[in-house]
Amino acid sequence: MFEIAELGHTLKKSEYNEQIPELRTQLLLLQQQLGTCDFPVIILISGVDGGGKGQVINLLNEWLDARYMETFAFDEPSDEEKERPKYWRYWRSLPPKGRIGIYVGSWYSDPISHRVYGDIDDSQLSVELKHINEMEQLLINDGALIIKCWLHLKKETQKKRLKELEKDPETSWQVTERDKKHLKLYDEFVEIAENVLTTTSTGISPWLVVEGADIRYSSLTVGQHVLHRIRQHIESRNGKSENINGLPFVNINQQSLLDTLDLSLELDKKDYNDQLLHYQGKLNKLVRMAREQKRSTILVFEGWDAAGKGGAIRRTTSAIDARSYRVIQTAAPTDEEAAHHYLWRFWRHIPRAGKVTIYDRSWYGRVLVERVEGFAQEKEWMRSYSEIVNFEEALIEHGILLLKFWLHIDKDEQLERFKAREQISYKKHKITEDDYRNREKWDDYKIAVNEMIARTSTRAVPWLMIEANDKRYARIKILKTVCEKLEAMLEPEK
Amino acid sequence: MFEIAELGHTLKKSEYNEQIPELRTQLLLLQQQLGTCDFPVIILISGVDGGGKGQVINLLNEWLDARYMETFAFDEPSDEEKERPKYWRYWRSLPPKGRIGIYVGSWYSDPISHRVYGDIDDSQLSVELKHINEMEQLLINDGALIIKCWLHLKKETQKKRLKELEKDPETSWQVTERDKKHLKLYDEFVEIAENVLTTTSTGISPWLVVEGADIRYSSLTVGQHVLHRIRQHIESRNGKSENINGLPFVNINQQSLLDTLDLSLELDKKDYNDQLLHYQGKLNKLVRMAREQKRSTILVFEGWDAAGKGGAIRRTTSAIDARSYRVIQTAAPTDEEAAHHYLWRFWRHIPRAGKVTIYDRSWYGRVLVERVEGFAQEKEWMRSYSEIVNFEEALIEHGILLLKFWLHIDKDEQLERFKAREQISYKKHKITEDDYRNREKWDDYKIAVNEMIARTSTRAVPWLMIEANDKRYARIKILKTVCEKLEAMLEPEK
Structure with a gap:
């Protein structure tokens, strides 16, 4: 399923600069409208190391009105969190109706990395995915919109990306031993990620897989996807047509596998x-x-x-x-x-x-x-x-x-x-x-x-x-x- | 969750005879209406050994118009079936729109008995339940109505029931070595069944737990439940009120735990x-x-x-x-x-x-x-x-x-x-x-x-x-x- 995100999608600076003002205007207008709606928006940004999760989130933060959204980066659980059931940290951070919550490192992170490191086996992973589906189903049943984006990189690109980051003294701190270890586990990681993504790409909350090699391409794709999904959700909850001509699966500068x-x-x-x-x-x-x-x-x-x-x-x-x-x-x-x-x-x-x-x-x-x-x-x-x-x-x-x-x-x-x-x-x-x-x-x-x-x-x-x-x-x-x-x-x- | 089905529910013969004609008439009328509807009805009759599954199904067959329904008893898979993926046998038997399929021994039987016999562990069972939920979700998304009934017996009642069947030369053939083995595993069986029932009692396809000690009580309860669910489904698909005052969870001669x-x-x-x-x-x-x-x-x-x-x-x-x-x-x-x-x-x-x-x-x-x-x-x-x-x-x-x-x-x-x-x-x-x-x-x-x-x-x-x-x-x-x-x-x- 990642083939489509390995085609080398890029976006010229001029094209990007041309499209951004319109996207930002639309996002802000939509966010105003969202404020009066009775559902929350939960945006998950996941993907491979070096896929540009941080950059994409920074841009989303720049584009959206920060007063009506919040970003959560889940890393190691705090003491407070460890003392509660593992979903407690996600529950406490859920956005209220009318607001947007952006999650980097979400309920997907642990199951994937535990499986990659062999701490759990396939059927234990399956149990974790069942819990994830139950959680998402529960939120969706309550009206929530969940937007899930996966930033993918080819193996060679990931390698190159990490090398570049490491060489530059300004960014070398971003590359941890863990990242290097992950690079060695790339194939396993991607295989497990594919299983996780297909199992949790339900009709009601599908994953968007985006090529992460070019930040202009990936951020604009994610931004437009977010815009489209929120708009679609508002319209469908207002009882307007549910057929809005499909998700913009890869809609910018679309390079087709064919x-x-x-x-x-x-x-x-x-x-x-x-x-x-x-x-x-x-x-x-x-x-x-x-x-x-x-x-x-x-x-x-x-x-x-x-x-x-x-x-x-x-x-x-x-x-x-x-x-x-x-x-x-x-x-x-x-x-x-x-x-x-x-x-x-x-x-x-x-x-x-x-x-x-x-x-x-x-x-x-x-x-x-x-x-x-x-x-x-x-x-x-x-x-x-x-x-x-x-x-x-x-x-x-x-x-x-x-x-x-x-x-x-x-x-x-x-x-x-x-x-x-x-x-x-x-x-x-x-x-x-x-x-x-x-x-x-x-x-x-x-x-x-x-x-x-x-x-x-x-x-x-x-x-x-x-x-x-x-x-x-x-x-x-x-x-x-x-x-x-x-x-x-x-x-x-x- | 089985407490409510261990209260000793019974129904007097006179009461039963009074209610049956009305129930049968209603069922037949409803079945006629169902024939013009664009969804199938799938009725699963499961439960403990001796819970009267066979008797209940025989009565349903008697009450319903046999031309528009079919009963499937799944035991050991045939050669034909073994050569295909395990759900093939269920797929081939699914009723078409407007018809009723009654299943005794369904996709629930194997996972439960394999877990009871220790052939699979808890997380493997969990994977099986995930498949079941996927299967049921897929059918329900397509419009199907799934009615799931579980016939329960207290341990002592099960024991007594099997003894009675065994004593009578007319019915002793019904009691197999497997049944006797199951009796020894009663506690485990019930614990696993509880896990299975709670995991698969989703809002869209809940289980009805019925006390199986008295066939008049259990068959009438199941019959009324079937009637109510089909009626409710037709009305909800016709866009009529979805609030039909709840499921008749135990509605006949209701003995309350309280x-x-x-x-x-x-x-x-x-x-x-x-x-x-x-x-x-x-x-x-x-x-x-x-x-x-x-x-x-x-x-x-x-x-x-x-x-x-x-x-x-x-x-x-x-x-x-x-x-x-x-x-x-x-x-x-x-x-x-x-x-x-x-x-x-x-x-x-x-x-x-x-x-x-x-x-x-x-x-x-x-x-x-x-x-x-x-x-x-x-x-x-x-x-x-x-x-x-x-x-x-x-x-x-x-x-x-x-x-x-x-x-x-x-x-x-x-x-x-x-x-x-x-x-x-x-x-x-x-x-x-x-x-x-x-x-x-x-x-x-x-x-x-x-x-x-x-x-x-x-x-x-x-x-x-x-x-x-x-x-x-x-x-x-x-x-x-x-x-x-x-x-x-x-x-x-x-």
Whole structure:
């Protein structure tokens, strides 16, 4: 889920200076309005060391009217605090209705660091997260708005950042032995943080993950997010529309994960045919092994219209014994399916031991087409990110191999394919008015895809991005990935 | 929390026969209406062995129209089921919108029995409960109504029930070796069940605990509860009033825990004076020891108006060094308190290490006066039971001794005391119009008190019931209890 915060987002000084006055004015006006509202705002600023938490908080303090807010930095508990239950320090600091409380180091800090240091195990962490969810639920039920921001840095950037701070005698004091120790534990820290963030990113209180490498970018992003969330909360409590066109997940100078893909990648025919033969043979064998070892596989294909999902699926299934797999075409739900929870129709096709289920489009429709077309309300699709993560976790825990592919093409390539299809009699039916209509919403879909990846790409089940402007390249990359992942999971043959 | 289901509730055959036709008619009419609604109903019937789960389900099947419902008994998973993630079996059986699914042995069975048999530890159980809450939350978010009934039996009754079944050749097959083993584990089972029920009794899907000793009583209670919940859900989804005057927690032939108290208990003056001296001396010493050992104490006093809370508190505090305790009078909240979550004003007075805080009325106001007077909406006070249980758990986990007393008097005694107070110049101010108004709502308060005890009396923090028609008896019982509990908690003096 942190990929999106590792793209090197920056903001030019001129752009920043241009936007800040407006943001500050808006924040102050909103804060005045908030003063008359019957709910408190709780802002949590968390993240990796060196992610700029302190800087962001200083700026928020500068931008907001200090008379109606308070900042709390929780470090080691005081004597007073130690003598009470651990949440006492948070309770005593909660802002009253109409006010803002900013927390750096909150109820998240201890569980994460205790887990990183091995003081607690996974199930104890899980208990802590349950307490956190209960606490947040209780506050939210009472009307509170909780805004949670996570400042992320790539490993190399964190290293560099700490070195810079250390070199400068003015700032070297900021770098503690603890920070250096943390750097060594980066990978563990980030893995645990991902677990914590997905578990606690509920529909009602989602995390915003922000790249922390550039303070102008991160502070403006956090500032705009705070503005948007408070405004949205006031409107929703006033009974105004709850659909305010989504959270501004990354809305400034948006660099999209999709844009980082190299769509010029291609494969010539000869190479393609050789590799196709090779990987199909390999896949056939691996699927037979999986069957013997009773390990199930689920492949999920998502992507733009005409990105080549069908073709890629056929190249995959043609390598497998027909008794071993099923392809589930996800179209409009049947009556029976519509009468159940949206996940029900995917649960029912979970493969038996040793079999393969391929979903041609999937549960992600909830946060793509249903979101963009307005078939699901914002509160519905917002909560489905964590529902989906929980669902996939249940599959993984059962030992199922779950791979999800996003087939990416650009807008021009799509148009060409649409036109080409219209020329071929047996492909003509695949192009309808709908396809052109969807195409007009390309940018909305792009925002939805980016947010989907950010919120559901976990270490256990990462999104596998396929550059698909060249069909041959895409098909081989998919086949190869499936083979590699299967091979890694299965016991080697004796 | 099971005390209320150990009172020996029964229902006469004649009463039962009188009520059943009406209930059945109502259920069938409601089921017809449900058919046009866009949500499913999921009824879970769980409980102790011999609690009559099977009988209750058979009756529900008899009463409801079988075409629009289905019953699922989950025992050992099938091969098909074992090959999928563990929730697959529940997903596949979920009823569609407009239908009813009845589950005996649900997602609760395995976690409870695995914990009883020691296959999992407390934190693993906690993880399972997190999954359960996620599952139920997901269904409820989608509109589903979940009705959870727990059939409870006293240990002796369970024993007797199994013996009876075993003796009769017609029913002896029903008693398995597993049942006999379970009987030996009764205490553990009930302790774990209490933990599970309180953790999963959220405001949106509370458990109904029903005494299972008499099938007429239990089936009618469950039937009426089902009727009431479905009706309420339809109305609330149609946007009609959400306040439908509470759940019928135990609404048939209601035997109240309060009524089981022997209010004739009394103490003569001589005895009283002797014991007062004895226990006050003891308490003084114990509080000093607690202070040295840095163990904190919280005493909560609740009870009817004029039940003698103030007098009991004074007899307690007069034994303690004034620097060691604080009495918190809970009246209308201050402005500052009203601007926070209702628990905030109690959190702030949690004692430092070694000190005593006495709450003269407490957070239970939420489910007593605020409920009865309508200051809190039903959804607010319903969810506060679990909020309160979580809150008290956090105190206990920190090592605080928490005792909560309910001072019980009868209605006549109250009137006498009111009148007596009006005669005494320095007590006159204590009686106002409000007191007489509250008195008129005695029966509503009684329902609220019963439900409060049922939902918040846990093994860790049970309600301590004080027979208070005789002030002397009540005061001594309280002092004695505080001494005993303190003594049990503290390290003995060397």
